[in-house]
Amino acid sequence: MSGLLKIGIGGLLFTTCPSARTAMADSGVLPLQQYMASLDSARLPRILQVCSGVYFQESIYEILGNEVCFSTGDVIKVTGFELLSVSCEDVSSKETFELPINHTGLFKIVPEVRPYSTMEELVKLRPVDLQSSLPVTFTSRSKVALGEVTLGEGAVLTLLSVEDDRCRCQVRGQSEASAEAYVPLATRGEFYVCEGEECFTLREIMASPCLRSQRFRFINTTMCQRTLVLSPVFQMCGVMNLRKNVLRFSSSLEVDVVDITDVCKEVNFVSPLSLTEVHSQPEESFPVVVEVLEGPEKLPMLNCEWLRLLQKETLLIFHRKRTSAMFMMSSVKSQKSQQYFLVSKQYGGQFRRRPRGFDSAYEIHAASSSQTSGLRLLVTRNCEEVEEEGLPGLNVGEQLEVVGCQEVQLPCGQTERRSVEALVCRRLQDVDEADEDDEVFLPLYMQGHFVEVLSDNKKYKLQDLDRLFKLPLDVKAVSRDPELVADPLVGFNCLRIEGATLEPTILASLLHKPELCFEIPVQRISMSVCKTQHALPWAADQTPECRVESVTEVTDRFLYQFHKESMTSARPPPRPPKGSLSDLTTRPPKATQSTPSKKFGSLTLRSKSFSLPPPAFRPTIADKQLPATPRRYSAAQTLPARALPNTYSKQGTLVEESPEHTAEDYEQVEDLIAGILNKVQKNAAAN
Missing domain, CATH: 2.30.30.40 (SH3 Domains)
Structure with missing residues (x-):
């Protein structure tokens, strides 16, 4: 700081430059509010010196993250400002008040x-x-x-x-x-x-x-x-020559300042950099030792251990910058809270595919359009046949193969017919049955409960899943990544790969642990750092081998942002024909040939093996049980005679299973469905 004059006042040390002392006496002295009202953002950064400030023996500079006072002689480098509100002064009474910038008055x-x-x-x-x-x-x-x-x-x-x-x-x-x-x-x-x-x-x-x-x-x-005089109130951002932290203060502080940018260029200031600015630096700038000036925000998008270490004044090594291919994963929703992970493409563990669950024909259509071969399904809950609506009857244990999607004519009311989109499926019969396979049409608005039938039992790397299948995809981690001390993906019964993304990242580590690295996604974390003169903790020709954390736990805010960025203009699920819902609530019950079993009537396939996602579309009908209609059984002759149909509440959500059911009740149904699915998979693998 050559050319600077240090002044001691009341135990505090201030620094100014000789040429600035002349500027302080010039006519360029202005109240901070007036100076900021005329400042153009294109002229930033600007160096200001406080000419008439306040002074306390035990000065509290910062309250709630904002500077509330400056002392005479302080030198500030203004790096940015943001308009927050407008100060209004009554010309006659000199009364002042503030209005937010988004005030709707004219x-x-x-x-x-x-x-x-x-x-x-x-x-x-x-x-x-x-x-x-x-x-x-x-x-x-x-x-x-x-x-x-x-x-x-x-x-x-x-x-x-x-x-x-x-x-x-x-x-x-x-x-x-x-x-x-x-x-x-x-x-x-x-x-x-x-x-x-x-x-x-x-x-x-x-x-x-x-x-x-x-x-x-x-x-x-x-x-x-x-009559009002309007003045802008800015949130200003800057640094001081004697302090490392980033300053934030209001332009409404009652201090006078003078612009000394042109006469005091020799003052050295800390240069705060955002992670995005660091990532834009040339490759030759890495590796470098940096100091954290401002840690991450209080509600970060990441939920990992190394993020808690990025506190103020922490020294980090930024090894290099890169753009990493990553996958967004989430645990399938269950009784426990969901967890979300950002997984690198270099993850060393292996996965097996898991059968997906579908709660509507529209979900099946979205899944079938993403694969070339026919999607095979297993019906896991009885569906009532409604002839006047064109809804087919389906029984637990039936197998369907999706052929395609086409326009079909369905009744709409008493006399009218309506052309709607429907899935064309083929019923798959047992091998020993002589009946020919028949087709069934599932309107896209039809509700049901289905599980995907898989004949694939292979193990895949994460990058192979992305190459061979279209996301989203349900998988299970069957082998851990040997590079991880504790692999958080192993142990989940089912994980959903939501999608893939390219994340600009910085490979970083703590200064005292240079070999333990982690990838910082620069667009997901808001923090500022500054370069330091600290030497790297290794010789020039002995770069350490880094072990990178390939799995980072993130929050639901990250998942929301991810889906928002990858959102496409996909059409919404179709609605049922007009009048169908009222007809369902007023239609008299049909005669049945058998009495439904109360024990298994409301059971669904909600086991650990098959966790179904929430439905994308549910119609809202009256809180009333729908009548059941019997039909012939094809692949499940030994199943109970009939299960009660779906029951909806007035809000359109399924009624929870009755608490009177015991664990043995569920285990019998789960074992039954699991046995059918295992038999189907063995037959498919043999073929």
Whole structure:
């Protein structure tokens, strides 16, 4: 800090430069609020010195993350500012109050009560730029001679344009008649600008330096007669030459400052960098030792151990920057809370595919369109046949193979028919049955419970799953990554690979543990660092071998942001035909050939082996049980005669299973379905 003068006042040490002492005495001293109102963001950064500040023996500089006082002599480098609110001062009472920048009220310009002696003065001396405020209405309080025509006192003129040395004006007569006239700029008189009809928002006023210099009044409020002077209030960001942390302070602090940027360039300041700015540095800038100036935000998107270590003044090694291929994974929702993971493509563990669960024909259609071969399904809950709606009857244990999707004609009401999209499926019979396979149509709005039938029992690497299958995909981690001390993915019965992404990352480690690295996604963490002069903890020719954490736990905020970024313009699920829901609630029960079993009536396949996701679409019907209709059984002759159909609540969600069922009840149904599925998979593998 050569060229700086250190001044001791009351036990505190201030630093200033000799040339700045002259600047402090110049006429460039302005209140901070006034200086910021005229500062252009394109001129940043700027170096300011406090000329008239406050001083406390035990000064508290920071409260709730914001600076609340500065002392005389402090040197501040302003690196950015953000408009937060607007200060309003009543011209007559000098009362001040603040309004948020998103205030929805409108304002009108209050013209200055000052006369213009010539038309040239009115054109050139108006505070607001003339071209941006035309037309301008004004009055003349003296007679004006325009050649053979003389305008009397109180004449109202509207300035339309300026052409060479004259103004094209519209003159309004007493009978509201109007005519155009050309008034020379040299015309003398006593002219006053009238209030215009144009209204402005706070954002519009603050965006225009010309408008900010005007006075305004509210419209359509109880305070519409108050004349106000509006001033912007900024949240300012900067650094000081004697402090490392990033400063945040309001422009409304009552201090006077002077701009010493041009005369005090030798002052050294800490240069805070965001992670995005670090990632934009050239490759030659790495590796480098940095110090954390500001840690991550209080509600981060990551939930990992190394994130808690990124505290203020922590020293890190940024080894290199890169763009990493990563996968978003989530545990299938169960009684426990869900967990979410960002997994690197280099993850060394292996996975097996898990059968997916579907709660509607639309979900099946979305899944079948992402694979080339036919999707095979196992029905896990009885579906009632509704002939007038074209809904087929399905029984637990039946197998379907999706053939395609096409338009079909279904009844809609008593006489009308409606063309809807439906899945074309083929019923798969047992090998020893002689009946031919028959087709069944599932309208896309049909609700049901299905599980995917898989004949694949192979183990896959994560990058192979991405290459061979289309995401999302349900998997189970069957072998851990040997590079991880504790692999968090092993132990989950089912994981869903939500999708893939390319994340700009920085490979980092703690200074005292350079071999234990982690990848910081620069777009997901908000923190600032600065480069230091610390030496790297290894010789120039002995770069350590890094062990990288390939699995990072993230929060639901990360998952929401991920889905928001990858959201496509996919069409929503179709609605049922009009009138179908009311018909379902009023239709009389059909005769049944057997009595449903109360013991297994409301059981569903909710075992650890098959966790079904929530349905994408549920119709809302009355809270009433639907009648059951028997039909022939094909692949499950030994199943109970009939299970009760789905029961919906008025909010459109399934009623929870009755608490009177015991664990043995569920185990019998689960074992039954699992046995059928194992038999299907063995037959498929043999074929």
